[in-house]
Amino acid sequence: MSEAPKSAAAPAAPAAPKAAGRAGRNTELPEHLKSYKGVWVFIEHDRGHVNPVSWELMGEARKLADKLQVDVSGVLLGGPDEPLDAYAAEAYSYGADRCYIMRDAVLKGYRNEPFTKGLTDLVNKHQPEIMLLGATTMGRDLAGSVATTLGTGLTADCTELNIDGRALAATRPTFGGSLLCTIMTLAYRPQMATVRPRVMPMPRRDETRRGEIVEMALGMVETDIVTKLLEFIPDANRNTINLAYADIVISGGKGLKNADNFKLVWELARVLGAEVGATRAVVQAGWTEAERQVGQTGKTVRPKLYIAAGISGAIQHRVGMEGSDIIVAINTDAYAPIFDFAHYGIVGNAMQVLPVLTQAFRSHFDKRIRKIA
Numbered sequence: 001m002s003e004a005p006k007s008a009a010a011p012a013a014p015a016a017p018k019a020a021g022r023a024g025r026n027t028e029l030p031e032h033l034k035s036y037k038g039v040w041v042f043i044e045h046d047r048g049h050v051n052p053v054s055w056e057l058m059g060e061a062r063k064l065a066d067k068l069q070v071d072v073s074g075v076l077l078g079g080p081d082e083p084l085d086a087y088a089a090e091a092y093s094y095g096a097d098r099c100y101i102m103r104d105a106v107l108k109g110y111r112n113e114p115f116t117k118g119l120t121d122l123v124n125k126h127q128p129e130i131m132l133l134g135a136t137t138m139g140r141d142l143a144g145s146v147a148t149t150l151g152t153g154l155t156a157d158c159t160e161l162n163i164d165g166r167a168l169a170a171t172r173p174t175f176g177g178s179l180l181c182t183i184m185t186l187a188y189r190p191q192m193a194t195v196r197p198r199v200m201p202m203p204r205r206d207e208t209r210r211g212e213i214v215e216m217a218l219g220m221v222e223t224d225i226v227t228k229l230l231e232f233i234p235d236a237n238r239n240t241i242n243l244a245y246a247d248i249v250i251s252g253g254k255g256l257k258n259a260d261n262f263k264l265v266w267e268l269a270r271v272l273g274a275e276v277g278a279t280r281a282v283v284q285a286g287w288t289e290a291e292r293q294v295g296q297t298g299k300t301v302r303p304k305l306y307i308a309a310g311i312s313g314a315i316q317h318r319v320g321m322e323g324s325d326i327i328v329a330i331n332t333d334a335y336a337p338i339f340d341f342a343h344y345g346i347v348g349n350a351m352q353v354l355p356v357l358t359q360a361f362r363s364h365f366d367k368r369i370r371k372i373a
């Protein structure tokens with residue numbers, strides 16, 4: 001057997017190329033995190049009302065938990081005089097098996113510090129594998145600080161949640177809404193996600209469902225907290241526009257040409273008892289308030305009826321309204337993208353079609369009122 005002279009040796013095989021962006025990435029779940037089990041929903045409440053997004057998330061949590069064959073738990077933090085037990089009973093009817101409750105005077109009214117401590121303490125003690133929060137002002141603030149305190153991953157503004165293997169596959173728009181990406185937190189627990197109101201459907205209530213309550217103390221005093229809650233000043237505008245939960249939404253787009261024509265949308269909305277929505281182009285033109293914008297950077301709506309007048313159907317608008325039961329589009333261009341997903345289409349000039357619809361509905365309702373009288 002002869003050994004090849006060193007000079008004639010075959011060149012060393014090149015090192016296997018590293019996958020882009022993966023250098024040092026840890027995809028294995030460490031042993032101590034393998035015991036994390038169950039799906040949690042942070043139940044957001046404020047001055048006597050639970051934000052409905054919490055129940056929408058409860059429905060999603062139930063589906064995820066059934067796939068993983070684990071329990072669903074709600075988390076309630078609040079003051080000693082707040083009706084947390086009543087909220088827990090509601091949580092069971094929407095799919096929760098258990099509620100973790102923390103009652104403390106410092107938890108009355110949302111503040112980041114005590115809520116972050118409360119939620120992280122609960123997570124460290126009871127170890128959920130998934131935690132969902134509403135992508136509301138409160139939910140976004142809390143989710144970010146809890147995720148950074150726990151050193152885990154958070155996927156914000158998800159539009160779809162699924163299970164891939166045992167991991168949460170959280171899908172959300174990216175690149176300005178032109179692509180969807182699915183993000184997984186493989187090596188950390190819990191896997192956290194926020195979802196905007198109305199992105200997920202409201203689950204059915206089952207009043208017969210019951211659950212258990214697990215209480216835990218916060219262990220924090222007022223002097224530990226730098227933020228003080230002095231007064232609550234409601235935003236008058238915010239409380240009058242109920243776009244996300246409206247049954248009927250009439251939206252106008254740039255095809256209406258000017259602010260004066262946009263009033264035609266209001267007239268139809270008034271007759272139908274509907275809310276008024278708009279595209280970003282309309283909001284940017286100053287024809288209506290920013291709170292009425294539907295879409296990726298506006299509100300998500302899920303009405304029984306959505307009428308889109310003079311709206312092209314760009315993806316950033318579509319993601320905010322495609323969950324509507326019935327979509328009716330009015331557009332002069334028969335090839336406008338909105339006709340790809342509208343249930344009914346009217347190819348025509350919105351300035352002519354809207355007044356005709358308004359008049360037709362007005363006389364229909366007048367006839368019904370006369371019949372009843």
Ligand SMILES: Cc1cc2nc3c(=O)[nH]c(=O)nc-3n(C[C@H](O)[C@H](O)[C@H](O)COP(=O)(O)OP(=O)(O)OC[C@H]3O[C@@H](n4cnc5c(N)ncnc54)[C@H](O)[C@@H]3O)c2cc1C
Pocket residue numbers: 176177252253254255256278279280281282293294295296297298299309310311312313314315316317320330331332333336348349350351
């Ligand atoms: C990062 C990012 C985020 C965004 N977020 C949002 C968002 O949240 N919401 C949103 O809406 N957009 C959003 N956009 C903007 C979006 O891409 C579109 O530009 C916008 O939705 C278009 O608005 P439009 O349909 O009113 O106007 P256009 O695209 O100009 O469409 C007008 C439509 O009206 C039709 N038309 C013209 N004349 C008439 C007539 N007389 N009668 C009937 N129809 C007529 C035309 O055929 C056309 O289809 C975002 C964009 C980016 C990049």
